[in-house]
Amino acid sequence: MRSVTVLTGFFLAVSACTSDTPPPAASTATVFEGARLIVGDGATVIEDSVFVVDDGVFQAAGPRDAVPVPDGAARVDVTGRTVMPAIVDGHSHIGYADVAASVMSADNLTRENYLDHLRRYAYYGVAATRNLGTDPGDLPFELRSEPAPGAALFLTAGRGVAKPDAGPNAAYYRPSAYGVTTEEEARAAIRELAERRVDVVKIWVDDRNGTVDKLTPDLYRPAIEEAHALGLDVVAHVYYLDDAKELVRAGIDGFAHGVRDQDIDDFFIDLLRARPYVYFIPNLPSRGVAADADLAWIAETVPEAEVERMRTAAAERTPEAAARADAFFAVQARNLVRLHAEGVPIAFGSDAGTSIGWTVHEELADMVAAGMTPHDVIRAATSTTAAVVGLDALGSIAAGKSADFIVLDGNPLDDIDNTRRISSVYLRGEEVDREGLRDRWRATP
Ligand SMILES: [Zn+2]
Numbered sequence: 357m358r359s360v361t362v363l364t365g366f367f368l369a370v371s372a373c374t375s376d377t378p379p380p381a382a383s384t385a386t387v388f389e390g391a392r393l394i395v396g397d398g399a400t401v402i403e404d405s406v407f408v409v410d411d412g413v414f415q416a417a418g419p420r421d422a423v424p425v426p427d428g429a430a431r432v433d434v435t436g437r438t439v440m441p442a443i444v445d446g447h448s449h450i451g452y453a454d455v456a457a458s459v460m461s462a463d464n465l466t467r468e469n470y471l472d473h474l475r476r477y478a479y480y481g482v483a484a485t486r487n488l489g490t491d492p493g494d495l496p497f498e499l500r501s502e503p504a505p506g507a508a509l510f511l512t513a514g515r516g517v518a519k520p521d522a523g524p525n526a527a528y529y530r531p532s533a534y535g536v537t538t539e540e541e542a543r544a545a546i547r548e549l550a551e552r553r554v555d556v557v558k559i560w561v562d563d564r565n566g567t568v569d570k571l572t573p574d575l576y577r578p579a580i581e582e583a584h585a586l587g588l589d590v591v592a593h594v595y596y597l598d599d600a601k602e603l604v605r606a607g608i609d610g611f612a613h614g615v616r617d618q619d620i621d622d623f624f625i626d627l628l629r630a631r632p633y634v635y636f637i638p639n640l641p642s643r644g645v646a647a648d649a650d651l652a653w654i655a656e657t658v659p660e661a662e663v664e665r666m667r668t669a670a671a672e673r674t675p676e677a678a679a680r681a682d683a684f685f686a687v688q689a690r691n692l693v694r695l696h697a698e699g700v701p702i703a704f705g706s707d708a709g710t711s712i713g714w715t716v717h718e719e720l721a722d723m724v725a726a727g728m729t730p731h732d733v734i735r736a737a738t739s740t741t742a743a744v745v746g747l748d749a750l751g752s753i754a755a756g757k758s759a760d761f762i763v764l765d766g767n768p769l770d771d772i773d774n775t776r777r778i779s780s781v782y783l784r785g786e787e788v789d790r791e792g793l794r795d796r797w798r799a800t801p
Pocket residue numbers: 447448449488612707
């Protein structure tokens with residue numbers, strides 16, 4: 357029997373060499389060598405790194421000397437480039453925009469449109485986004501459970517909770533939120549959301565400049581209580597400091613905006629100290645002065661007419677309007693810097709609805725303009741947001757994490773605008789076909 361076994365082995369070896377099937381490779385890994393590596397923890401930068409990707413996962417990452425290269429691995433030279441984790445957007449409203457026509461409508465809520473938006477995210481280096489409260493129907497949950505190649509992952513809060521007609525801006529969004537007026541309605545909404553297994557509950561506590569009724573404590577307290585009993589976090593759209601204080605007392609888990617009406621005070625900081633897990637997604641407003649006239653990086657995915665409209669709007673902004681925008685930005689910037697200095701977790705979100713993908717890079721720049729360091733902002737947009745949205749495999753470049761990363765032609769620690777100089781994007785270990793996507797979007801009338 358022994359000789360037969362040997363003989364069989366011999367024939368197998370011969371056939372492996374002579375058939376059309378190539379011999380098994382020694383390794384299926386790809387090794388990326390020489391980049392400056394921003395790990396995503398807000399502290400670690402490796403100037404001459406090596407990292408190994410296999411099976412969609414980082415197998416190893418570290419200084420060149422410390423990472424063994426598997427035999428037969430493919431090698432990619434990224435010397436002179438900077439690599440950072442792919443971004444996680446904790447606050448979006450994708451699905452509604454027809455980007456080519458620059459029109460928002462619930463009629464656009466098709467699988468193909470959501471996927472188009474998730475590909476726009478992928479194009480600009482975003483690994484995942486979380487829609488906050490504007491997702492009616494079953495489709496969002498299907499999209500969440502079926503990640504598409506070359507597209508960002510999708511999380512959803514389903515429908516958010518507000519007073520009737522006081523949720524997302526009605527000019528854009530079909531009334532997609534639950535409109536509740538009693539404690540029992542509030543609890544029933546939360547139970548329905550829990551059955552759908554939403555990723556988080558979104559509530560709106562804002563009177564929109566006195567034009568609508570905001571959700572009151574007698575409704576959001578039981579809603580938060582019900583959500584927590586069912587294992588769900590609650591994140592609030594907020595505007596006023598007084599509401600933010602009351603929401604912290606009521607057990608809110610996170611804020612989808614900063615405080616916008618005034619500077620936060622010591623009492624608010626004390627409330628947050630008692631609940632150190634409560635996070636803020638700053639969602640800063642536009643600054644008064646157009647940050648840059650060069651919109652070429654946006655024109656890669658947006659029709660020229662739309663880019664022209666943006667240029668004109670920036671050029672025609674009056675000094676008064678610019679000053680108002682700057683003042684509105686300044687109060688939120690001060691609040692962001694104070695929260696960050698006090699050790700409150702700062703996460704990241706674009707609030708994208710009409711403009712998809714590229715706006716994450718504007719938000720990164722706005723957070724730096726507010727006074728955070730580029731490194732702290734990158735940490736907020738990667739590992740911190742990955743943690744608060746519950747996608748622990750994302751947000752950092754370390755062994756065992758999902759291989760989602762951006763290769764940049766400039767160092768964003770020197771200038772945050774270098775996050776826009778994207779050489780390539782990898783999601784779950786696969787390179788995103790940015791050129792193919794660009795061609796597709798440019799061909800769209
Ligand atoms: Zn929003």
